[in-house]
Amino acid sequence: MSIPVLMPALSPTMTEGKLAKWHVKVGDAVKSGQVICEIETDKATMEVEAVDEGVVAQILIEEGAEGVAVNTPICVLAAEGESVADAAKAAPAVATRSEQAPAQATPAPMPAAAVSAPPATAPASEPEWTGKTAHITVREALRDAMAEEMRNDGNIFLMGEEVAQYHGAYKVSQGLLEEFGDKRVIDTPITEHGFAGLGVGAAFGGLKPIVEFMTFNFSMQAMDQIINSAAKTHYMSGGQMTCPIVFRGPNGAASRVGAQHSQCYASWYAHVPGLRVLAPWSAADAKGLLKAAIRDPNPVIFLENEMLYGQSFDVPEDPDFVLPIGKAKIERVGKDVTIVAFSIMVGKALQAAEELAKQGIDAEVINLRSLRPFDTETIVTSIKKTNRLVSVEEGWPFAGIGSELAAQMMEHAFDWLDAPVKRVTGLDVPLPYAANLERMALPQADNIIEAARAVCNR
Amino acid sequence: MAKPAVKPKVESLAAKSKSSPKSSGPGDNSISAEELKSFYRSMLLIRRFEERAGQLYGMGLIGGFCHLYIGQEAVVVGMQSTINDKDAIITSYRDHGHMLACGMDPKGVMAELTGRSGGYSRGKGGSMHMFSRDKNFYGGHGIVGAQVPIGTGLAFAHKYNGSRNVSLTYFGDGSANQGQVYEAMNMAALWKLPVVYVIENNRYGMGTSVERASATTELFRHGEAFGIPGVRVDGMDVLAVRAAGEKAVEHARSGAGPYILEMQTYRYRGHSMSDPAKYRTKEEVDKYRTERDPIDHLRKRLLDAGLVDEAALKAVDAELRKIVGDAAEFAQHSPEPDPSELWTDILVGA
Ligand SMILES: Cc1ncc(C[n+]2csc(CCOP(=O)(O)OP(=O)(O)O)c2C)c(N)n1
Ligand SMILES: [Mg+2]
Numbered sequence: 149m150s151i152p153v154l155m156p157a158l159s160p161t162m163t164e165g166k167l168a169k170w171h172v173k174v175g176d177a178v179k180s181g182q183v184i185c186e187i188e189t190d191k192a193t194m195e196v197e198a199v200d201e202g203v204v205a206q207i208l209i210e211e212g213a214e215g216v217a218v219n220t221p222i223c224v225l226a227a228e229g230e231s232v233a234d235a236a237k238a239a240p241a242v243a244t245r246s247e248q249a250p251a252q253a254t255p256a257p258m259p260a261a262a263v264s265a266p267p268a269t270a271p272a273s274e275p276e277w278t279g280k281t282a283h284i285t286v287r288e289a290l291r292d293a294m295a296e297e298m299r300n301d302g303n304i305f306l307m308g309e310e311v312a313q314y315h316g317a318y319k320v321s322q323g324l325l326e327e328f329g330d331k332r333v334i335d336t337p338i339t340e341h342g343f344a345g346l347g348v349g350a351a352f353g354g355l356k357p358i359v360e361f362m363t364f365n366f367s368m369q370a371m372d373q374i375i376n377s378a379a380k381t382h383y384m385s386g387g388q389m390t391c392p393i394v395f396r397g398p399n400g401a402a403s404r405v406g407a408q409h410s411q412c413y414a415s416w417y418a419h420v421p422g423l424r425v426l427a428p429w430s431a432a433d434a435k436g437l438l439k440a441a442i443r444d445p446n447p448v449i450f451l452e453n454e455m456l457y458g459q460s461f462d463v464p465e466d467p468d469f470v471l472p473i474g475k476a477k478i479e480r481v482g483k484d485v486t487i488v489a490f491s492i493m494v495g496k497a498l499q500a501a502e503e504l505a506k507q508g509i510d511a512e513v514i515n516l517r518s519l520r521p522f523d524t525e526t527i528v529t530s531i532k533k534t535n536r537l538v539s540v541e542e543g544w545p546f547a548g549i550g551s552e553l554a555a556q557m558m559e560h561a562f563d564w565l566d567a568p569v570k571r572v573t574g575l576d577v578p579l580p581y582a583a584n585l586e587r588m589a590l591p592q593a594d595n596i597i598e599a600a601r602a603v604c605n606r
Numbered sequence: 607m608a609k610p611a612v613k614p615k616v617e618s619l620a621a622k623s624k625s626s627p628k629s630s631g632p633g634d635n636s637i638s639a640e641e642l643k644s645f646y647r648s649m650l651l652i653r654r655f656e657e658r659a660g661q662l663y664g665m666g667l668i669g670g671f672c673h674l675y676i677g678q679e680a681v682v683v684g685m686q687s688t689i690n691d692k693d694a695i696i697t698s699y700r701d702h703g704h705m706l707a708c709g710m711d712p713k714g715v716m717a718e719l720t721g722r723s724g725g726y727s728r729g730k731g732g733s734m735h736m737f738s739r740d741k742n743f744y745g746g747h748g749i750v751g752a753q754v755p756i757g758t759g760l761a762f763a764h765k766y767n768g769s770r771n772v773s774l775t776y777f778g779d780g781s782a783n784q785g786q787v788y789e790a791m792n793m794a795a796l797w798k799l800p801v802v803y804v805i806e807n808n809r810y811g812m813g814t815s816v817e818r819a820s821a822t823t824e825l826f827r828h829g830e831a832f833g834i835p836g837v838r839v840d841g842m843d844v845l846a847v848r849a850a851g852e853k854a855v856e857h858a859r860s861g862a863g864p865y866i867l868e869m870q871t872y873r874y875r876g877h878s879m880s881d882p883a884k885y886r887t888k889e890e891v892d893k894y895r896t897e898r899d900p901i902d903h904l905r906k907r908l909l910d911a912g913l914v915d916e917a918a919l920k921a922v923d924a925e926l927r928k929i930v931g932d933a934a935e936f937a938q939h940s941p942e943p944d945p946s947e948l949w950t951d952i953l954v955g956a
Pocket of ligand 1: 812
């Protein structure tokens with residue numbers, strides 16, 4: 149059987165090249181790995197190595213030939229036991245066959261449905277809680293969520309800087325070391341990229357890590373592992389690999405800690421397919437969503453807020469109280485304008501709504517809770533009633549959650565809107581340290597009131 | 607002279623060598639003839655596979671980046687012979703050899719290279735991103751150095767589960783300059799994690815030589831700050847690799863913590879397919895190929911010891927060519943993934 153040697157492509161973009169030099173002639177025996185010729189493009193010169201073994205039966209492209217198309221047969225080898233003359237005779241037929249071989253598999257036509265994701269249905273709202281509740285802080289709710297889940301599943305462990313002996317830089321993990329021991333509550337070195345990656349590996353290996361970032365500002369050190377390793381591997385492995393991991397910690401501005409320690413990562417992480425991104429406001433959110441995050445088989449970004457840690461709320465006492473991921477919550481029912489917020493801004497939005505009520509504007513306040521998946525349905529339903537929308541977030545305006553919200557409403561609620569969507573965001577500046585400037589840079593209830601009045605033409 | 611018992615299935619090779627009896631070093635007579643032959647066969651399978659992958663790339667059937675392992679075969683084949691099938695393996699984008707050495711099916715690997723539904727990631731990963739839960743092969747990672755903390759995390763999981771399994775975490779000389787590598791080493795030493803760091807020092811990270819990239823070029827000593835023992839190994843000699851690997855794996859398995867092996871090796875081909883390799887001389891490459899080739903080296907050893915004859919070696923080559931040829935056929939005829947695959951495997955259960 150004669151073996152054609154084809155003009156190779158050196159890169160995916162190369163279509164033709166020059167056959168610069170032959171290193172073999174008719175009659176030479178060729179071993180695999182042997183350099184048989186050199187080819188040149190405008191970018192590079194490369195040696196072509198034989199893959200198959202045999203004797204050179206025919207040279208089809210002369211030395212010095214330019215513009216030789218990729219996949220053109222350039223010579224023919226006679227396989228062992230075949231005469232060179234026979235191989236050369238067989239060559240033309242072989243050549244045409246190879247020429248027909250498509251260089252690139254032709255891409256299948258893009259189905260229309262491929263442009264946007266198949267519609268996701270939001271989970272049903274949780275039923276109104278009528279059982280017993282306890283009035284606890286967000287901090288306690290987070291701790292209780294971890295402790296309850298850890299009691300149920302030995303594969304869950306918590307690691308991060310100061311989480312064990314110090315009980316967390318913000319005292320979220322109080323009592324966990326004492327209850328679960330240092331095998332499961334682990335103080336790490338200050339090594340975010342390293343321990344995020346280690347957590348991903350542990351999750352690949354079947355464990356369920358909870359990785360605490362002292363604050364999410366430091367998760368920037370670890371972002372590559374979060375996005376490239378945790379979020380994408382399930383997809384890139386064709387579904388074989390899973391990464392059940394929770395990255396949690398305080399996000400956003402605290403108070404007077406300056407630009408590097410005051411940043412909202414909501415839109416950064418919500419941008420990434422393969423992640424779930426949650427941002428609780430109340431203690432019930434914190435508990436119910438953290439439990440859901442730990443139980444979820446996917447990587448979850450859990451954005452807490454330092455300013456909320458000490459706030460108390462009623463939380464269902466049932467240890468099986470878990471909130472659905474992907475479901476927003478209507479915190480205040482109203483009919484004139486919809487205010488959508490998440491995390492600490494929910495409190496500000498409720499404050500604004502109280503003030504607006506005094507001014508005769510009845511605002512509906514939606515607590516997003518989940519940023520990815522995003523509960524478009526609940527917001528659209530609300531807009532059908534109020535016809536007006538204000539979005540509130542602490543992060544920067546450009547490409548923020550509010551931008552996404554505005555785009556989604558263009559797509560899903562355009563006909564129901566009586567005014568353009570208005571965004572209330574942090575100002576487009578690094579967060580300043582000075583008390584007055586910091587206050588000006590972050591959204592306040594007044595800004596929300598103003599925006600709500602504007603969309604209501606008041 | 608005995609004809610080598612040519613095994614019908616490639617997959618059986620790695621498995622066979624894994625469960626082989628312990629031995630202590632190169633020239634050690636306790637390495638059985640069967641095992642030596644299986645090393646030869648595993649290395650040659652990788653070589654033939656990679657040659658064929660290069661050819662398919664040249665034909666436009668493989669896209670993007672494609673990093674061949676030709677020249678480095680002894681490293682993974684020697685190391686693989688020191689572990690059992692519950693141990694974890696993880697490496698970089700230069701991963702084809704590791705997958706074959708783990709016993710993954712050449713067809714599935716090649717079909718992933720061509721981006722077809724028959725590939726290990728159903729065409730969604732490509733050359734750099736392939737995995738096998740079944741074989742405990744955890745990828746295939748495209749970000750230089752990222753596999754090092756992940757491999758350390760696999761070791762963490764082994765220790766957490768009390769399993770006495772180890773993680774072989776491979777990375778390159780270039781990767782050895784990444785910060786996260788040292789973050790991981792520190793934790794591995796601190797927590798005595800069962801991980802063997804195998805640095806495949808092929809002397810270049812793309813076009814930059816080790817001398818131009820690392821302030822200290824004795825990479826096996828890069829764990830000294832954390833008290834991690836390390837040795838330099840002739841990575842062109844599969845028996846030297848095997849001997850050093852056994853020691854390192856034993857160390858990690860015993861609970862003594864991490865270990866570093868610096869494998870001195872060489873890649874014959876460019877960094878990826880489109881590398882004109884202007885940063886090194888042709889003489890340098892030729893010298894390695896003609897004087898240091900790991901496959902030639904073992905071949906000579908087998909012949910000199912009278913363990914095989916030329917005809918037997920030829921038969922092995924023919925058989926491997928057939929396996930690789932079948933893989934290439936499969937990889938060209940396996941259909942592209944169905945468009946619906948675009949939306950699968952983004953999240954579990956969603
Ligand atoms: C974080 C990161 N930076 C840069 C690259 C581009 N890159 C890919 S391979 C490579 C060289 C790595 O060399 P080495 O670790 O020695 O491995 P080898 O390719 O020699 O096997 C570079 C710079 C990358 N993939 N990831
Ligand atoms: Mg290298």
